[in-house]
Amino acid sequence: MKKNVFYVLILLFFTSCSSSGENDSFQSNPNNNDGNPSSDNTPNWLIPVSEVRDGGPGKDGIPSIDNPQFITASEANFINASDLVVGIVDGNEARAYPHQILDWHEIVNDDINGNAVTINYCPLTGTAFGWKSESNGVKTTFGVSGLLYNANLILYDRSTDSNWSQLRLECVNGELISQKPKLLNVVETTWDIWKTLYPNTKVLSLQTGFSRQYSVYPYGDYAVNNARFIFRPSILNNDLPNKERVYGIIDDNKSRAYQFSKFGTGKVIKDTFNNKNYVVAGNQSLIYAFELTGDYINLNFEYDFNSSEGVFFKDDEGNKWDVFGKAIAGPRKGETLTGAKSVVSYWFALAVFYPNPLIYQD
Amino acid sequence: MYPQRFIILIVLLLFLNVNAQTCCSGGIPLSNNIGLPNYEKGTLQVGLSYDYNNLNTLNEGSNTLNDNSRLRITHSVLLNTSYSITDHLSAEGLFTWVSQRRKITQFGNQNLDKTSGVGDAVILMKYNFNKVLGASSSFALGLGAKLPLGSSTKKNNQGITLNADLQPGSNAWDVIYWLSSSKNFDFRPSFTFSTRFTYRGTGTNNTYLENSTYKFGNEFQAFLGFSDEFLLLKTIVNTSISFKYRNAIKDKIDGFDLDNTGGDWVFLIPSFSMALSPNLSFSVKAELPLYSHVDGTQLTPTYRLTTGLLYRIKPRLKLGLINI
Numbered sequence: 001m002k003k004n005v006f007y008v009l010i011l012l013f014f015t016s017c018s019s020s021g022e023n024d025s026f027q028s029n030p031n032n033n034d035g036n037p038s039s040d041n042t043p044n045w046l047i048p049v050s051e052v053r054d055g056g057p058g059k060d061g062i063p064s065i066d067n068p069q070f071i072t073a074s075e076a077n078f079i080n081a082s083d084l085v086v087g088i089v090d091g092n093e094a095r096a097y098p099h100q101i102l103d104w105h106e107i108v109n110d111d112i113n114g115n116a117v118t119i120n121y122c123p124l125t126g127t128a129f130g131w132k133s134e135s136n137g138v139k140t141t142f143g144v145s146g147l148l149y150n151a152n153l154i155l156y157d158r159s160t161d162s163n164w165s166q167l168r169l170e171c172v173n174g175e176l177i178s179q180k181p182k183l184l185n186v187v188e189t190t191w192d193i194w195k196t197l198y199p200n201t202k203v204l205s206l207q208t209g210f211s212r213q214y215s216v217y218p219y220g221d222y223a224v225n226n227a228r229f230i231f232r233p234s235i236l237n238n239d240l241p242n243k244e245r246v247y248g249i250i251d252d253n254k255s256r257a258y259q260f261s262k263f264g265t266g267k268v269i270k271d272t273f274n275n276k277n278y279v280v281a282g283n284q285s286l287i288y289a290f291e292l293t294g295d296y297i298n299l300n301f302e303y304d305f306n307s308s309e310g311v312f313f314k315d316d317e318g319n320k321w322d323v324f325g326k327a328i329a330g331p332r333k334g335e336t337l338t339g340a341k342s343v344v345s346y347w348f349a350l351a352v353f354y355p356n357p358l359i360y361q362d
Numbered sequence: 363m364y365p366q367r368f369i370i371l372i373v374l375l376l377f378l379n380v381n382a383q384t385c386c387s388g389g390i391p392l393s394n395n396i397g398l399p400n401y402e403k404g405t406l407q408v409g410l411s412y413d414y415n416n417l418n419t420l421n422e423g424s425n426t427l428n429d430n431s432r433l434r435i436t437h438s439v440l441l442n443t444s445y446s447i448t449d450h451l452s453a454e455g456l457f458t459w460v461s462q463r464r465k466i467t468q469f470g471n472q473n474l475d476k477t478s479g480v481g482d483a484v485i486l487m488k489y490n491f492n493k494v495l496g497a498s499s500s501f502a503l504g505l506g507a508k509l510p511l512g513s514s515t516k517k518n519n520q521g522i523t524l525n526a527d528l529q530p531g532s533n534a535w536d537v538i539y540w541l542s543s544s545k546n547f548d549f550r551p552s553f554t555f556s557t558r559f560t561y562r563g564t565g566t567n568n569t570y571l572e573n574s575t576y577k578f579g580n581e582f583q584a585f586l587g588f589s590d591e592f593l594l595l596k597t598i599v600n601t602s603i604s605f606k607y608r609n610a611i612k613d614k615i616d617g618f619d620l621d622n623t624g625g626d627w628v629f630l631i632p633s634f635s636m637a638l639s640p641n642l643s644f645s646v647k648a649e650l651p652l653y654s655h656v657d658g659t660q661l662t663p664t665y666r667l668t669t670g671l672l673y674r675i676k677p678r679l680k681l682g683l684i685n686i
Contacts, residue, residue: 043520053571054518054525058475060468061432143469147522158469173520211420211427218658220621228618232573 046172047149047165053231059146059156063210064107066141070095070202073195078206078214081192086119086128087201088112088186089324094198097121098191101204102128103219104212106153108204109133109141117184118142120166122153123219124230125349126245127167128188131181135159135171150233150352167345167353169250185324185339189286196307197323237351239359247280247287248350248357249273250341255354257347260284262362266303268313271360278340280360281313281321287344288312290325290337391415391438391668392484392508393560393583394649396456397542398444400490400502404677409442411670418664424655431468434527434661437461438481440670450491454504456484460512460530477516481530483509486540495545504540508532514567526567526576526613534565534577550590554602558585570615579611579624587631597636604631606649612657625656627663641674 045052055062078100079085085096090112097108102121110117116133120142133140135157145163147154153166162174164181171179187194195201206214222228226242236242246257256273263282270292271278277292279301292299301321304314312323319330325337343350350357391413398407417434420427437460444454458481466473486506494501512531517523526532544556562581570576589602605628612624633647649666656662 049521050523050572052520052522054475054522054528056525056527058432058464058466059473060471061464061466063431063468066469146466146473211429213422213425213427213659216422216658218621220619222621225618228616229574230615230620231571232616234573 044173044177046170046177047168051149051234052154053148053151055146055148055231057144057146060143061146062104062106062144064109064141064143065101065105065204065208065210066109067209068108068110069205069207071205073199073201073203076191076203079191079203081190083191084188085191085194085203086121086130086186086188087194087198088117088119088130088184089198090115090117094201095204096191096194096198096201097128097204099123100214100217101206101208103217104214105208105210106144107142107155116141118155119186120153120155122151122166122349124148124222125150125152125167126223126243126346127152127343127349128186129166129169129181129343130184130186132184134182135162136176136179148231150349151229151231152349152353167343167349169341183341187286187288187323188344193283193285197310197312233348233352235352235355236348237356239351240347242346242348244347245344246347246350246357246359247282247289247344248342248354249278249280249289250343250354251276253354255350255357256360257350257357258282258287258289258360260287262360263287266305268301268303269360270301273358279313279337286323288323288325289340289342291340293338296337391440391666392456392458392482393538393562393581395440395442395668396454396484396486396506396538396560397488397502397504397540397558398442398452398454398672400450400452400488400500401446401674402677403446403449405444405446406675407442407444407672408675409440409670409672411438411440411442411668413438413440413666413668415666416664417661419651419654419662420659421654421656421662422659424653427659431466432661433463433465433467435463435465437463442672450489452488452490454484454486454488454506456486458483458512458530462528462530464528475518475524475528477513477524477528477530479513479516479530481512482532483511484538485509486538488540488542495543498546498548498551499544501543502541504538504542506538506540508534508536508538508562508565510534510565514570523571526570526578532564532576532578533567533569536565537563539563552591554587554589556585556587556589558587559583566614574616575614577614579613581608581610583608585631589633594636599634599636602631602633604633605629605652606631622656622658622660625654625660625662627651627655628653629663638671641676643672643674645670645672 084099087096097119103123108119118133119130121128140157140159142155145154145156155164160175162171162176165172249256251274266283268281278289280289299315301315310322311320314320319327319332327333327335415436420429439459441457446452460481461478463476486504488502488504490502510533514529514531514533539561542558560583564578566575566577568575584607587604591600608627610624612619630650635645637643646669654662
């Protein structure tokens, strides 16, 4: 009798396990990792695969926001004045994506005036970009691959499953290897600056479709502790503190860094980097640069933050320019300066992706 | 007869494990499964268990979030041996084979990462003090170590090293302190009240991802159990209810706390065992969370199931020593 009881118990146990929530239907997914290195079906990487890290949550373990909801600035009472947001403007539409939501989702696949836009932000390198939601010319969405390179986000596109290094600005693995994303101009600044410049801005809502504690920063003192890394980059550059936020202009594999502290209450400089001319305007909370070509090179600029008019700086021709380089008054009204390929980044990240950045000095 | 049956059952268990893609385990249950009962000098015990640990509950502190997209499973096969060197002193070894799985179900897709292989092992020396707590009582102390036998550098199919949580081993030596006591009472001799405490001081993996260090958080566990025996269908069965408290401090990378690790948990553990023969017993138990308070936001255990067989070989009676 007891033998029968034993076998029944064994059978019941394994029956319970077999209905415990794991099924084999996903085994055919070629992207699943079966723990067998020999079955590598996408072996080519532009970056050293030995330096690619598994972040821990897994692919889509940090879920992108694919159906973003927006509220007005007055309704966004969960954001403090000094909190950082990523802002984008398309025509008359201004949108802000608070860090406190991006920290938990990293990617927002949005649609602004019919234009598919992917806002992506890496909390471990402090870098945000906006780029067209396209892969190989086809509309797509991007997700969090769960992989990191030099502590920086690797996105994947849901059309081809190719992996894109965010700060390298390049597809580094998969069918679209070597392709570049089509960048859009975004700025990163404090909420009070952004809503002053764009009082009619829409703000990404906490109603993301996911259950998260957005009031809590998920990485402890990571953003301010210069000695602390969760994933240590391959090289460190001691010219500035690792976690100092800098504005970087990127050109080819080089970069030029601007410290917020150097801009104080407001400043505009003309600078040359990698044989290109730039005007860099900013204050201690916002910096943005534009490449100067043609007769723009001869203009002399001056900081002129006028929130009621949305003006960021002006020039000696009488033109007034907004933060995205659009002339909103003056003889060149309607013209737009070409935004620099740039990013706000923790110093260490800019320095590891674009080694030995030149640091702007007064 | 009985050894033959034992071998058949082991083969059956192993066969089911190897082929049971449907069964799963996060966290290898080392501290849970050390501490076999003490017997007279020369007694050898061999246990083979299967452990399935399912983590599908996402918590922020003690609040459960409405998100079951992440599933973390650890399957473990545990080989436990104990030999009584004297009537009081025994040596125990726990050896593991583990399969770790991380499955994300999101946006209509499922993504799986998994590793498997020999896991870390534990050796434990125990000393039993009889009747320290009065008649029909036992009290034992143990000191052990966790041996880093398992790989900590398993890669996925793209050659990317998986993170520490998915590795079969930790590449670190841990020290383990163990204390156990039990007491039976005259009003019902088969009723046992027992407690057990384990503390694991973890070592550091100094070659984590080649350029970092990783240290799992120190862990404390306390068990409080009540068990009783009775006859069921002419078979002696033992049922028990235990409460387990577990505290783990945060893991550390390069000496800094890693957010979203560590916490406090209370579990209820109902278990059932029965004697298949005088030397062979079968057991099954579940581990169900009653309370969880995690640091930050992290997956927390949903349930755990463990089943196994324990075979005991007693020393032969030495008649020549009988004093007539």
